[in-house]
Amino acid sequence: MSQCRIVLDTPGVLGAGSTLYGKILCTFTADTIIREIRCRIRGKENTSIRQGKHTYVGRNTFLNLTQTLVGEGTVPIGRYEFRFSFTLPTDIPSSFSGKYGSIYYYIKATVDVPLMFNYKDKICLRVMVPVNFNSMREELQLTPVVYENEKTLCCWCCASEPITLSLFVEKEAFTLGEIANILVEIVNMSNTNVEEFELSLVRVTEYLSEKNGTNHVTIKERVAVEKATGVGAHGRRIYRIDFQIPQTIDLYNFANCYLIKQQFMLMAEAALPGVHQNFSVFASIMLGHIPLLETHGFQQARSGIEVFGRNLQESESPPRYSSLNLYDIEENDTLADSTISDIENS
Numbered sequence: 001m002s003q004c005r006i007v008l009d010t011p012g013v014l015g016a017g018s019t020l021y022g023k024i025l026c027t028f029t030a031d032t033i034i035r036e037i038r039c040r041i042r043g044k045e046n047t048s049i050r051q052g053k054h055t056y057v058g059r060n061t062f063l064n065l066t067q068t069l070v071g072e073g074t075v076p077i078g079r080y081e082f083r084f085s086f087t088l089p090t091d092i093p094s095s096f097s098g099k100y101g102s103i104y105y106y107i108k109a110t111v112d113v114p115l116m117f118n119y120k121d122k123i124c125l126r127v128m129v130p131v132n133f134n135s136m137r138e139e140l141q142l143t144p145v146v147y148e149n150e151k152t153l154c155c156w157c158c159a160s161e162p163i164t165l166s167l168f169v170e171k172e173a174f175t176l177g178e179i180a181n182i183l184v185e186i187v188n189m190s191n192t193n194v195e196e197f198e199l200s201l202v203r204v205t206e207y208l209s210e211k212n213g214t215n216h217v218t219i220k221e222r223v224a225v226e227k228a229t230g231v232g233a234h235g236r237r238i239y240r241i242d243f244q245i246p247q248t249i250d251l252y253n254f255a256n257c258y259l260i261k262q263q264f265m266l267m268a269e270a271a272l273p274g275v276h277q278n279f280s281v282f283a284s285i286m287l288g289h290i291p292l293l294e295t296h297g298f299q300q301a302r303s304g305i306e307v308f309g310r311n312l313q314e315s316e317s318p319p320r321y322s323s324l325n326l327y328d329i330e331e332n333d334t335l336a337d338s339t340i341s342d343i344e345n346s
Contacts, residue, residue, distance in 0.1 A: 001027075001029060002027060002029050002032060002119055003026070003121075004025065004109050004111050004121050005024070005025045005026075005109075005121050006023075006024055006025075006107060006109050006121045006122075006123050007022055007023050007025060008020065008021070008123065009021040009023075012126075013127070014088060014126065014127045015130075016088060016090045016091070016092050016127075016253075017087070017088060017090045019086065019087045019088070020041070020085065020086045020087075020107070020125070022083075022107075023081050023084065024121075025079065025080075025081055026075075026079070026080045026081075026082065026111060028079075028080070029077060031075070033074050034070065034072065034073065034112060034114075035072050035112040035113070036068050036069075036070060036112050037068070037069045037082060037109075038066060038067065038068050038069060038109070038110050038112065039066070039067045039084045039109050040066045040067075040109075041063065041065045041066075041086050041105065041107045041108075041125070042061060042064050042065075042105065043092060043093075043104070044060065044062070044063075044103070044104060044105075045058075045059075045093070045101065045102070045257050045259045045260055046058065046101055047100055047101035047207045047209060048100060048101065049207055049208075049209050049215055049216065049217050056210075058101070058207075058209040058259045060257070062092070062256045062257065063088075063089065063105070067084050069082040070082065086107075088127070091255050091256055092129060092255060092256065093127075093253050093255050093256060094128050094129045094252040094253045094254075095126050095127050095128065096254075098207070100219075104124065105124070105125040105126070106122055106123060106125060107123050107125060108121070108122040108123075109122075129253040130288075130289035131286075131287065131288035131290070132289065132290040133173060133286075133290060133291055133292045134290060134293055140171075140173040140292075143171065144168065144169065144170050144171065145168075145172060145283065146166060146167070147167045147169075147281045148166045148167070149165050149280065150162045150164045150165070151270075151279040152190075153192055153272070153276055162189060162190065163186070163188050163189065163192075163270065163279070165184070165268060165270050165280070165281050166184065166186075167182070167184055167268045167282075168182065168183035168185075169266065169283045170182070172285045173287075174286075174287055174288075175245070175289065175290070175291045176245055176246070176247050176249060176251060176287065176288075177244070177245060177246075177247040178291075179243065180242075180244075180245060180266075181240075181242060181243075182199065182241040182243050183240055183241070184197070184199065184238070184241065185236070185237070185238045186230070186231045186236065186270060188231045188233060188234065190233060191233050192233055192272060192276065193231070193233055193273065194230030194272060195229075195230050195271045196227060196228070196230050196270075196271040197228050197230050197231075197239065197269070197271070198268075198269045198271065199227075199241055199243060199266065199267070199268050199269075200222045200224065200266070200269065201224040201225075201243075201245065202220055202265045202266075202282075203222075203223050203249075203263075204218060204219070204262065204263050204264070204265060205218070205219045205221075205260070205261070206218045206262070207219075207260055208259050208260075208261075209259070210259075211259070212258075223249055224245070226243060230270065230271065251287055263286075264284075264285050264287050265282045265284050266282070266283045267280050267281075267282050268280060268281050
């Protein structure tokens, strides 16, 4: 029986810019007329989104490399070996598998036989591409940013003074395992206690059926959380948080993908009692595997930044967790066993 088979020289995980070497083994049990023998590598992203009774499917081919190994002619009976090599581009995404879509690669060999079934073989490939900050410097936000949100609590027809939640981020680009220095201020001018404060790292994955389409689904996952007690009515608290970006996060590169997108956010959330809804403030951040080779400019930009009316210096170190003394401005209650430290009371 005539057939073809792909054999890779070095099976395993591929990277951006790497070269794949291999061969196609063809067996012909009779003299065979062929159009060609070709080898092709493809990279695709597919999504499937169900909304009500309808299912929307998205498909995008972002990589398509083809080599013709033998042209049209007659191949005598026998076994043959045809070598190939493919060099992958540097701007490709990682392999990915999610609930509503996937990014995948494969290599396919075809013996194109006219008026007959073609001989084929296919092997799936795994590609892992690290997120390298050095190749995307212009996209990085490396200066401090402050985000703020305000909420007014209402009881029947009466509205109280607002609660203000402010989030200070030293920069918006971090590598896995890095410690992010973060400040959060809660100013509670209402008559209601803020029961708890929470800082979360949230992964947001969006699946679309077409580029810039309206049919999409978004999944939010909390991948890291820090908690502390809140602040009483008519109180104020500033937290300094050494928030470590987990080293074990599954981080993928989505370069040149438009059906599957992923981002990370820091979410500071104030928990309110009873019928009041919690409220939060978000900061979009970028995560990467490979840090910038030079960060001197960032260190200069960060030094001496005025935050919440207080000048932060590089030499200032956070208090030891074992000696934390967290308390409300008005009530002076000690809060123990917290991983978030209060650095200012007034």
